[in-house]
Amino acid sequence: MYGLGDIVEMKKPHACQTNSWEIIRMGMDIKIRCEKCRHIVMMPRREFEKKMKRVLVKKEDQ
Structure with missing residues (x-):
């Protein structure tokens, strides 16, 4: 899954x-x-999930 601060493709x-x-x-x-x-760019979550390919870098939780 993805989260705030992650780098996505x-x-x-x-x-x-x-x-x-x-x-x-x-x-x-x-x-x-x-x-x-x-x-x-700002887009609805549903549209984002369709357009996202994968998470490149996961931000570490602190």
Whole structure:
């Protein structure tokens, strides 16, 4: 599963040609930030789950 602060890979790359995104907000909607150009995208959780491919880096709980 995924959580706040995780780095995820989406099915389609961003316009800047990178495919890694950091989850910066979770709730009914999920907000993700591109790791390369820092662009922020917000989408419903259901849409996010369809578009996410896998978790690349899991944030360690402290």
